[in-house]
Amino acid sequence: xxxxxFLSNTIIPLLIFYIVGxxxxxxxxxxxxxxxxxxxxxxxxxxxxxxxxxxxVAVGILRASGLLDAVSALFGSLISDRFMPxxxxxxxxxxxxxxxxxxxxxxxIFKKYGTDSMLGNIxxxxxxxxxxxxxxxxxxxxxxxxxxxxxxxxxxxxAAITGAAASIAVAKYYM
Numbered sequence: 250x251x252x253x254x255f256l257s258n259t260i261i262p263l264l265i266f267y268i269v270g271x272x273x274x275x276x277x278x279x280x281x282x283x284x285x286x287x288x289x290x291x292x293x294x295x296x297x298x299x300x301x302x303x304x305x306v307a308v309g310i311l312r313a314s315g316l317l318d319a320v321s322a323l324f325g326s327l328i329s330d331r332f333m334p335x336x337x338x339x340x341x342x343x344x345x346x347x348x349x350x351x352x353x354x355x356x357x358i359f360k361k362y363g364t365d366s367m368l369g370n371i372x373x374x375x376x377x378x379x380x381x382x383x384x385x386x387x388x389x390x391x392x393x394x395x396x397x398x399x400x401x402x403x404x405x406x407x408a409a410i411t412g413a414a415a416s417i418a419v420a421k422y423y424m
Contacts, residue, residue, distance in 0.1 A: 374416035
């Protein structure tokens, strides 16, 4: 355990020294390369900013209007107790759009049921085993102007559903 703690404390500084050392050995101007990379990153942020703002506003409207709760209740009545606990459904649905909004819902589950409860464990595992499908697709595809997404959405949704099912199975196995 002490070795893992030591490794986790030293891996980032070692990586930075490795990158700088490699640049020096290749006789690159490290500062100029760093500035160029920072400029590219800033331009990427500027390009994806409208998409980010739109998604954040849309998720805020869904939560504030109660539509998210209504959709969750509808899905919850259909699949609750058979496949997924009804309290987890809003986390799964919101996680497809926004990580920060889903984190807020997970914190609500923690407050109501506890962090070590079955629902708390399922929510925690689900947050680490699923992805913000629509956010990721919109941000990355908008930044590189992809028009034909082919099977991306269906594959990503299948992966998200599989991650949610696996989180329920793992939480039930270890409880």
